[in-house]
């Protein structure tokens with residue numbers, strides 16, 4: 001955006017009354033005068049317009065007390081506005097009028113053509129602070145300070161770079177909070193979260209250069225959490241660059257994560273320590289001066305410098321009161337307040353199918369508690385949850401990727417992970433990062449859509465602190481628009497602001513995700529076929545064909561905010577289908593119960609790592625039964641801080657990340673792949689090769705199995721009773 005701050009005066013034309021004369025009007029009863037001054041928009045002259053900006057000459061009415069105003073034509077020498085030919089052709093520009101002691105004057109202003117209304121807020125200025133840098137990321141003591149995120153970019157209007165707050169125009173379909181997160185990401189690469197702040201209690205529209213323009217912006221507070229791996233990667237890119245270029249370690253950084261147009265705008269990210277922003281700005285300018293041979297080539301955005309001065313003033317006041325106060329609590333002490341909660345105990349539910357899992361949920365819960373120390377110290381294990389990039393044989397440029405054969409290395413890697421932990425991370429071209437992000441956005445929109453909630457499409461889980469929506473099969477997804485045809489535009493509530501969103505856009509994104517999931521599911525089923533050695537006759541589609549009935553479903557999940565006392569956000573359970581493909585937003589919590597050895601209950605809860613761009617894949621109990629237990633349907637859960645015990649830092653970095661994670665809603669999208677209803681789950685069919693020991697253990701149709709697990713077992717995927725919606729879904733399984 002252009003944050004214009006003009007130092008040169010605009011061009012006022014003092015034109016009093018008709019032909020510069022003021023006159024009295026008997027009708028005037030003073031009421032009118034009390035409304036003055038004001039602009040008479042009917043009189044606005046458009047002097048010129050480009051795609052983005054319009055130059056207007058406004059007429060505004062003022063109360064005049066000067067009887068000699070008519071002689072006071074100071075502005076005779078002011079240049080007349082250059083009018084487009086249409087003005088001349090139209091003959092009289094309505095002449096400036098005046099009534100009573102009212103005088104009409106003129107003012108030139110610049111208006112954005114994108115402005116929605118006279119009073120709307122055009123843009124956000126982003127006050128983004130990089131937090132939590134040291135704990136999990138960096139052992140370097142120097143690096144623990146919070147940093148202010150700034151951008152520097154070339155501004156043609158002043159023919160130099162300007163150091164600014166990240167900022168941007170608010171798009172039609174978003175509110176200021178969303179615009180701030182989007183712009184921050186586009187301009188710096190950082191993923192932020194909105195923070196409520198005492199300093200900025202409301203979004204107040206403020207004027208950037210009111211002499212020149214009605215451009216209006218509000219300040220939005222955003223935190224950038226360095227516990228998020230994506231942010232650490234962006235920071236790494238800064239760091240490398242800083243080491244090469246900056247003398248003081250805080251300088252400009254070329255950011256690898258910029259969007260293309262940001263690169264074209266030659267934008268760089270600049271991080272300055274929060275403790276002394278004004279000083280750092282001066283240091284930065286001095287360093288810049290050195291770099292370009294004594295000539296400072298970087299300007300400062302007024303809003304940034306004023307903020308820095310304000311911070312200085314605040315610090316000075318704080319230091320004064322601290323010195324004169326006998327009982328002082330430093331910010332540091334406040335941060336060190338201990339959080340003490342009990343370890344949550346849970347039992348019951350779980351995979352009551354039992355045969356595939358060697359431990360009951362009670363065992364698991366007991367083991368989880370007794371293994372707490374080990375669990376807390378356990379780092380993310382690449383052995384437990386390997387990251388597999390799906391690769392296929394043949395020509396990269398071939399169009400029909402989905403029918404390509406996975407390489408045997410890919411197949412073996414997938415199958416061996418599903419044999420040992422039952423979980424793996426998958427990265428594939430079928431699921432581009434951009435699509436993943438869009439899908440998460442669409443999911444959040446779906447779940448926060450008021451009408452979806454009102455119509456019962458979004459269901460609160462009876463026991464878990466979560467809400468979810470089931471999209472059952474591609475057909476139900478495609479039918480969506482039909483039963484929603486009265487709603488061209490849906491309302492949704494984000495924060496305090498009502499917004500509108502086209503449901504079709506949201507559904508289109510979800511449909512795209514569903515299709516991509518189905519292809520990924522097929523690729524994985526082929527990997528499993530090859531990995532289990534079932535493709536002797538070169539038929540890698542043997543499993544794919546048994547899933548061609550559109551029985552899969554998407555579960556859109558929102559875990560609500562909690563606090564240090566929040567235990568599991570999703571209770572431990574195993575999934576019941578073939579495979580679950582899970583996309584989540586990177587908020588910590590997903591854990592799998594991994595056996596340490598073959599002993600019953602000898603396992604522990606391990607965090608499933610989040611890697612941006614990857615999905616998590618795990619085995620459901622149908623596939624586990626089908627393979628006679630060779631592939632594992634592993635218990636998993638979404639933990640909260642109290643699940644692992646947070647005791648004054650004892651929980652370590654992971655517990656702290658759960659604590660932070662529970663301060664925001666968490667979103668995920670589970671895709672459950674289910675086989676066709678009449679498929680017989682027969683361990684004899686799927687188990688080939690050396691697995692003779694587990695043959696013949698199980699034989700049941702998919703439909704019977706689901707019925708058994710739901711009614712007989714009395715539990716759903718999440719270890720609690722089915723909701724009525726899920727029961728009706730089961731009734732519809734063919």
Ligand SMILES: O=C(O)CCC(=O)C(=O)O
Nearest residue numbers: 557584590638668670717
């Ligand atoms: O949200 C998650 O990360 C896990 C969800 C899950 O396991 C499920 O819905 O079955």
Ligand SMILES: [Fe+2]
Nearest residue numbers: 574575580636
């Ligand atoms: Fe699950």
